[in-house]
Amino acid sequence: MIDDESVFRSTLRVLLKKRGWRVLEADGGERGLEILQDQHPDVVICDLLMPKGNGYQMIRSIREQRGRLSKTRVIITTSSPYEADRVTALAEGADAYLMKPVVASELLVLLDQWTPPDASDSTETDAPDRPESSTMRVTFWGVRGSVPTPGPDTVRYGGNTSCVEIRVNGEIIVLDAGTGIRPLGAALSTEFNGKPTHVTLLLTHTHWDHIQGFPFFKPAYNPKNTLSVLGYEGARKGLEATLSNQMESPFFPISLPELPGNITIKELKGMSFTIGSVQVTTAYANHPGVCVGYRLTTRHGSVVYMPDNELFMRLKAQQNQGDGEKTSDTQSFAKHQDQKLLDFIRDADVLILDSQYDEAEYKQRVGWGHSCMNDSVALAVAAGVRKFYMFHHDPEHSDARITEFVSQGRKLAGKLGNRTSVDAAAEGCTIELPLPSDAEAS
Ligand SMILES: [Zn+2]
Numbered sequence: 408m409i410d411d412e413s414v415f416r417s418t419l420r421v422l423l424k425k426r427g428w429r430v431l432e433a434d435g436g437e438r439g440l441e442i443l444q445d446q447h448p449d450v451v452i453c454d455l456l457m458p459k460g461n462g463y464q465m466i467r468s469i470r471e472q473r474g475r476l477s478k479t480r481v482i483i484t485t486s487s488p489y490e491a492d493r494v495t496a497l498a499e500g501a502d503a504y505l506m507k508p509v510v511a512s513e514l515l516v517l518l519d520q521w522t523p524p525d526a527s528d529s530t531e532t533d534a535p536d537r538p539e540s541s542t543m544r545v546t547f548w549g550v551r552g553s554v555p556t557p558g559p560d561t562v563r564y565g566g567n568t569s570c571v572e573i574r575v576n577g578e579i580i581v582l583d584a585g586t587g588i589r590p591l592g593a594a595l596s597t598e599f600n601g602k603p604t605h606v607t608l609l610l611t612h613t614h615w616d617h618i619q620g621f622p623f624f625k626p627a628y629n630p631k632n633t634l635s636v637l638g639y640e641g642a643r644k645g646l647e648a649t650l651s652n653q654m655e656s657p658f659f660p661i662s663l664p665e666l667p668g669n670i671t672i673k674e675l676k677g678m679s680f681t682i683g684s685v686q687v688t689t690a691y692a693n694h695p696g697v698c699v700g701y702r703l704t705t706r707h708g709s710v711v712y713m714p715d716n717e718l719f720m721r722l723k724a725q726q727n728q729g730d731g732e733k734t735s736d737t738q739s740f741a742k743h744q745d746q747k748l749l750d751f752i753r754d755a756d757v758l759i760l761d762s763q764y765d766e767a768e769y770k771q772r773v774g775w776g777h778s779c780m781n782d783s784v785a786l787a788v789a790a791g792v793r794k795f796y797m798f799h800h801d802p803e804h805s806d807a808r809i810t811e812f813v814s815q816g817r818k819l820a821g822k823l824g825n826r827t828s829v830d831a832a833a834e835g836c837t838i839e840l841p842l843p844s845d846a847e848a849s
């Protein structure tokens with residue numbers, strides 16, 4: 408609480424402490440900033456006009472800081488009767504603007520919405536729980552592997568690299584930041600039209616085709632927005648270093664810290680966490696470097712996204728042909744690895760999985776970290792997946808070729824006698840998972 412009027416502070420202090428908040432106080436901007444640096448509060452309640460640093464300056468310095476202050480909420484309190492001051496404060500990035508004398512109930516409603524004092528810290532993100540949405544919506548924005556491939560041969564499935572959007576229970580979750588994230592960013596900017604937006608970006612790994620669109624993600628340029636980037640370490644360097652390296656001056660005109668959006672980058676350690684009410688589990692993929700797949704679960708169902716993966720059994724079988732003794736050990740290890748993957752995707756409603764090659768191509772590309780389409784289909788069927796989507800299409804594959812993959816895949820799934828539906832991910836395509844009717848009624 409930053410305010411030069413001690414009476415105002417003591418009234419609020421009593422009110423907030425009763426509600427379980429820990430209150431830190433400053434009588435001016437300078438001291439306020441020191442407290443901010445040291446304590447990283449969840450909420451700042453700040454007077455607009457006071458000595459040694461006014462409210463605008465406070466908002467600006469909070470919004471300029473990435474890292475732990477990026478989620479700090481700012482409430483400006485004021486006795487200024489001018490509409491222009493309210494407009495400016497909100498434009499600068501204040502979350503709320505309250506007239507003095509502050510009505511206690513208004514303030515408490517805001518605070519309860521944001522960070523209840525008894526909020527558990529077991530979740531990775533401290534986003535508030537939002538109401539359950541009627542559907543979980545999955546949209547493909549980029550489906551290509553390796554490198555973008557625009558042109559007349561890739562119109563149907565699309566030429567942008569990996570990016571999938573999940574909308575559920577008020578969360579905007581983006582899986583990977585290949586070039587598909589650029590049109591997604593443009594669509595979000597149009598939809599929210601300048602209103603503050605929070606996006607969670609989950610990265611599977613830091614190969615180009617999964618991060619290269621990030622510098623072109625429009626919401627990262629709006630200072631009112633917050634963006635949490637979560638992923639595992641980049642190969643050799645930390646995640647943040649890897650992401651900023653691709654924006655260094657020889658490669659890009661704006662550096663990562665210069666992006667005006669409030670970006671936090673967090674390296675994940677554990678294999679399960681939550682984003683609001685979405686349960687997320689992860690599994691390591693068999694792919695060069697550190698690469699994972701994500702499984703997102705709500706009451707609507709489960710979506711698994713594993714864009715880059717080579718199935719172990721096939722890899723080892725090809726590599727060890729004719730190598731007697733070693734073969735049986737490696738085979739059983741490989742079987743165990745694939746079994747773990749099978750458990751990870753079991754009964755998923757939607758599985759988005761690497762299916763880059765056909766049989767003939769795979770034989771030429773063993774050990775490249777990508778799968779043969781037939782193996783992916785068989786795995787999906789064995790795991791009882793409901794809807795399977797081939798993903799990470801090879802840059803050499805035209806629309807016609809991918810359509811052939813789909814018909815081959817469907818034949819195979821039919822032979823394997825399971826009801827898994829088979830399709831190829833296509834840019835712009837959306838899948839809706841509705842809330843089950845019993846869940847809706849409860
Ligand atoms: Zn890839």
Ligand SMILES: [Zn+2]
Nearest residue numbers: 612614694715
């Ligand atoms: Zn990769």
